[in-house]
Amino acid sequence: MSPKNQDTDKMNKLIAQARHEQEQRDKSYRGQALKIFPPICSHCGREFSGKRLKELTVHHKDNNHENNPPDGSNWELLCLYCHDNEHTRLLKSHGYVGQQTGDDRQSRSTYKPFENLKALLGDEEPKDED
Ligand SMILES: [Zn+2]
Numbered sequence: 001m002s003p004k005n006q007d008t009d010k011m012n013k014l015i016a017q018a019r020h021e022q023e024q025r026d027k028s029y030r031g032q033a034l035k036i037f038p039p040i041c042s043h044c045g046r047e048f049s050g051k052r053l054k055e056l057t058v059h060h061k062d063n064n065h066e067n068n069p070p071d072g073s074n075w076e077l078l079c080l081y082c083h084d085n086e087h088t089r090l091l092k093s094h095g096y097v098g099q100q101t102g103d104d105r106q107s108r109s110t111y112k113p114f115e116n117l118k119a120l121l122g123d124e125e126p127k128d129e130d
């Protein structure tokens with residue numbers, strides 16, 4: 001029972017709590033967005049329901065995840081694939097990705113916000129398009 005162990009314990013609890021709060025916040029704006037908007041990807045127009053609803057994600061138009069106005073004006077529902085594309089496109093338009101070939105930084109800066117989600121979804125490939 002050294003005080004050091006208690007500190008670590010406290011720290012772990014704080015980290016867990018912070019994570020939990022972040023998750024709650026993510027869930028709550030996603031839940032709100034799904035109440036406001038129909039469950040349709042606003043880029044490819046695919047509709048999601050039931051289990052597949054988790055493939056529909058909330059994009060922040062101004063890229064600020066802290067900006068969550070309750071009227072949904074900063075949100076856009078995008079499927080995982082369109083969302084990924086959207087971020088890649090945004091980065092390109094800001095000149096972060098691939099503008100200068102030969103720059104050794106360029107290929108490392110691709111932003112992949114949904115790697116975790118994709119892992120959660122398993123190896124499922126989007127092969128079910130008719
Ligand atoms: Zn889509």
Ligand SMILES: [Zn+2]
Pocket residue numbers: 058059060083087
């Ligand atoms: Zn986004």
